[in-house]
Amino acid sequence: MSSRYHAHDYFSGLLERKLGFSYSIDDILGSVRMFETKFNTFLTVESEYRISASLLISFNQLKNKNDVDIQTVTQDSSFNSLDFVGQLIVFVAKKINNLGALNSERIGQIEQFIFNQSHYPQVEHVNDFDFYCTVSHFLTLIGIDLGIDLQNDELLIDLLVSHLKSLINWDSDSFNANIAGPLGPQVKLIRQATTRSLNVIENFLxxxxxxxxxxxxxxxxxxxxxxxxxxxxxSRIAIVCPGSRAMSEYLQEQIKNYFNFYVACSIQKNDFNFNDLETQHLDFVVTTVDLPQLTVPSVKVSPMLTISDINNIQAIAFKIQHDSKQNRKDNDALIQLVSPIVKSGNIRKMEIIYNQTVRLLKEFENSEYQTAMSSEILKIMPMQFIRIESRSLSWKDGIKAGFTDLVENNLVGPSYVDHAIDNVEKYGPYIIINRGIALPHAESKDDVLEDCLSLLISQKGIEFDNNERVFLLFCFAQNSDIEYLRLFKEIMSLGNRQTEINRLIKSQTSEQAQRILIEMLTNYKNK
Known part of the structure; x- marks a missing residue:
């Protein structure tokens, strides 16, 4: 009955009217979910519905019983002394303005009623750190699927964490993701990728x-x-549509309607030299005919775009990392730039270059020093806690190796490492928060003596059960109540610098690895 009754429909409304209920299932269920959000707790769906139905009956029976002293259950000290179900009962009563009917005895009676119905709550306590890890891993998988970076968007992560914790009104909200226009094709691809990785969130919740x-x-x-x-x-594209000029222009208008592309050229002639496309600095080509093999990617479509065509165009656009291509610098570019001046023997130019280079190097050094002093990572991770591993390791052995220095220095005990492994077995590889980066940890403080962090650099990579490979394993333990979301975000941000991660992976010593890590974390200002 409870599973049928949870929704606000005709059946529930009729039942409430026939029984003369003053409170509705919406009142109770909404209050229960507010309690879950406030206390970072999640009931299973079945427990949530059954307990809400029991509270509905109990509170409607107590509606007119305002004959007791309620001070004993409204004070924080008394509230904190209650068990989980007792706190839930008081919280819901307060939200529906029915505290006047409660005292300790009646709280016990309602608890007993819930237990008599075999409604033992299956409770999951979560913290924000775990939530952020899970959402980041979820976005990493979607990003890999679509060929884009989502996990580095801090605003998106904050919004999703907040949204997922606030499950109060989601059942009644009406969201429509069928958006037309330029965003429409993207939404369909995003929904497909989201659905494929949804189990990450559902397993956690x-x-x-x-x-x-x-x-x-x-x-x-x-x-x-x-x-x-x-x-x-x-994205800079070319459109190849030989034949009718009208058809070519129509295709171009369709593309402009759906996408934010710059059309560099539109080719309508059959005798066009397609090798000239190589000189147009294109990201890709949209064509209605088969093209000879080009270095530029291409996607073949119908002159009248179909949904499949739109999806294929969007898919290739997603995978074009335009900014990274545009801003990539050749390693020898600086030498090539300065070499002619040196060879010319122009002393004045060389002196200016030298002085400006010295100034910049000093600024770099100062910026790196400030980073070393202020970095959330480096505050709790000394150089000796950076370990480089050249062997192939399973994910379990990788986590054990990553915590080795923390265990040997008596900062955490072996049981904490076991808890960290148990979390991955329970929730899956949610600790993978960015491409190639994982953050194993556990919530338990029982075997943690001090807040600490270590880094295992796996040069061959650590493969998890879903074929995700990790090269940087940051092992974290917390004993204090300090908020470490800034640490989490700093570790996650390292994924923005994949080229420098490759440098870090090739480190030969802990000292070299720490130096590269400082450089990765430093924000060099381009003046």
């Missing part, structure tokens, strides 16, 4: 996500994609 929840997540991700695309230079 121990509850399935409704269509409304999924649509809301898709809208958040699509908005982030659009926000980031607006900051980029539009």
């Amino acid at each position: 121990h509850r399935p996500l409704s269509d409304s929840m999924v649509s809301s997540i898709v809208i958040h991700i699509a908005a982030a994609v659009l926000r980031n695309e607006n900051k980029k230079t539009p």
